[in-house]
Amino acid sequence: MPLPYPTPVFVVGSQTRFSTGGDLALRRRCRGLRHARRLFVSGEVFDADYALRIDLVHDVVPAAELDAAVDRAVHFLGKGGPIAQREAKQLALRQSGMTLESQLGRDTENADLIARLRVSAEGQEGLTSFLDKRPPRWVG
Numbered sequence: 001m002p003l004p005y006p007t008p009v010f011v012v013g014s015q016t017r018f019s020t021g022g023d024l025a026l027r028r029r030c031r032g033l034r035h036a037r038r039l040f041v042s043g044e045v046f047d048a049d050y051a052l053r054i055d056l057v058h059d060v061v062p063a064a065e066l067d068a069a070v071d072r073a074v075h076f077l078g079k080g081g082p083i084a085q086r087e088a089k090q091l092a093l094r095q096s097g098m099t100l101e102s103q104l105g106r107d108t109e110n111a112d113l114i115a116r117l118r119v120s121a122e123g124q125e126g127l128t129s130f131l132d133k134r135p136p137r138w139v140g
Contacts, residue, residue, distance in 0.1 A: 008085070
């Protein structure tokens with residue numbers, strides 16, 4: 001599942017599976033560079049409980065309770081004014097040392113890098129091997 005960004009509250013069902021897939025939001029959401037680096041390099045699929053442990057999601061609920069959990073989050077988000085919420089997001093970004101502009105700039109840089117990697121020979125081999133359901137034949 002791709003990570004929705006910018007999502008102030010991220011609730012998932014316990015059956016949810018994740019893979020980074022070059023997701024730009026991972027580094028900001030993930031607790032610690034070590035987790036983000038591992039997941040980017042490995043490309044492994046991980047479960048909702050692991051995502052919760054590394055602070056990638058806010059809450060994991062049984063599938064049968066997911067709609068109610070989302071409704072609850074939306075209810076409380078709906079209580080705040082849009083300007084106040086925007087300013088609260090800005091405050092959180094400033095607290096982490098990044099402005100929205102610098103964060104968006106970093107996202108653009110990362111998107112450019114990921115695009116270059118995906119069209120490279122290695123990226124194409126990875127995609128082709130995935131589609132052919134075979135191990136990749138890395139060169140170099």
